[in-house]
Amino acid sequence: MNYCSHCGGEITTVIPEGDNRLRYVCTQCSTIHYQNPKIVAGCLPVYQNQILLCQRAIHPRAGYWTLPAGFMELNETTQQAAARETWEEACATVEIDKLYTLFNLPHINQVYLIFLAQLPQPIFSPGEESLSAELFTEETIPWDNLAFPTITKTLQYYFSDLKQQQFTFRTIDIAPHASYQQVK
Amino acid sequence: MNYCSHCGGEITTVIPEGDNRLRYVCTQCSTIHYQNPKIVAGCLPVYQNQILLCQRAIHPRAGYWTLPAGFMELNETTQQAAARETWEEACATVEIDKLYTLFNLPHINQVYLIFLAQLPQPIFSPGEESLSAELFTEETIPWDNLAFPTITKTLQYYFSDLKQQQFTFRTIDIAPHASYQQVK
Numbered sequence: 001m002n003y004c005s006h007c008g009g010e011i012t013t014v015i016p017e018g019d020n021r022l023r024y025v026c027t028q029c030s031t032i033h034y035q036n037p038k039i040v041a042g043c044l045p046v047y048q049n050q051i052l053l054c055q056r057a058i059h060p061r062a063g064y065w066t067l068p069a070g071f072m073e074l075n076e077t078t079q080q081a082a083a084r085e086t087w088e089e090a091c092a093t094v095e096i097d098k099l100y101t102l103f104n105l106p107h108i109n110q111v112y113l114i115f116l117a118q119l120p121q122p123i124f125s126p127g128e129e130s131l132s133a134e135l136f137t138e139e140t141i142p143w144d145n146l147a148f149p150t151i152t153k154t155l156q157y158y159f160s161d162l163k164q165q166q167f168t169f170r171t172i173d174i175a176p177h178a179s180y181q182q183v184k
Numbered sequence: 185m186n187y188c189s190h191c192g193g194e195i196t197t198v199i200p201e202g203d204n205r206l207r208y209v210c211t212q213c214s215t216i217h218y219q220n221p222k223i224v225a226g227c228l229p230v231y232q233n234q235i236l237l238c239q240r241a242i243h244p245r246a247g248y249w250t251l252p253a254g255f256m257e258l259n260e261t262t263q264q265a266a267a268r269e270t271w272e273e274a275c276a277t278v279e280i281d282k283l284y285t286l287f288n289l290p291h292i293n294q295v296y297l298i299f300l301a302q303l304p305q306p307i308f309s310p311g312e313e314s315l316s317a318e319l320f321t322e323e324t325i326p327w328d329n330l331a332f333p334t335i336t337k338t339l340q341y342y343f344s345d346l347k348q349q350q351f352t353f354r355t356i357d358i359a360p361h362a363s364y365q366q367v368k
Contacts, residue, residue, distance in 0.1 A: 005187055075291070078355070
């Protein structure tokens, strides 16, 4: 950050009075520009015994497979964000169920929220940010070509919980430099 | 937003190519400045049959009582944010347990995450942003002087769940203009 988005003045980094950490502060109008983590919201869309995945058309991890998920926008709920991303990436209308996984990714300042969801009809197609959208069983999921550890772990939890028929909400911390390889 | 924080150029609002909503975009360097909701992380600190609350010294809702909570910072997990806020607002060291409530507040672009927590020792004092910090039982909680609906609802759920000895995670949407009065 170099310039104040409010007045165009130059930015400096100082610890404001009453604060305890360095902030971007305008040298001209004194506006403090706070920075905060972002929420990535998505879902795990279930149709019968299959899961809907999208193959990413964009960076990062283009060509790899993911659950539909993306940055939460202003003026929406986390469930609305998860449903919107599913519509945008897979042209699919889902019924959002409960929150299933929360991932902390402090090294990239993201919090992932993945909801369980039902896909009532097998109607989908790749959105603008996807190369393809497909339904997979546990056996056919491209486990070695999943885009992010958050996706791999959520799918692993799902199939494990499916055997018990009890879907437990989990909070998981993902360390920096986490491997993109599945740990089976 | 008037000026680009990157180059100082003037900002316009346009729908970028491949996007579907208005964004702040720099007329000079074309940087897109996305805006996203913020996470407020906090906890419900339990010491025996009492809950630790703080009386707010700052706006909004100065003078009203709250669970320790505040904006999540960069490079921390949601649990670390909840524990840090408890330290800053009540000078108390807590052991964070599980996520208990998630509130969507789309009208103010916040997502509240409140964790259950244990306060191992009754050691606390008001931090810089608090007028006081005190332990309350269900009967002594200042129900009519709680700061936010998120706090009132979380406390109501807690004492209801306590009777069943089963603490269920809940996702709640808070509508705009929600009353600050408790609905008993």
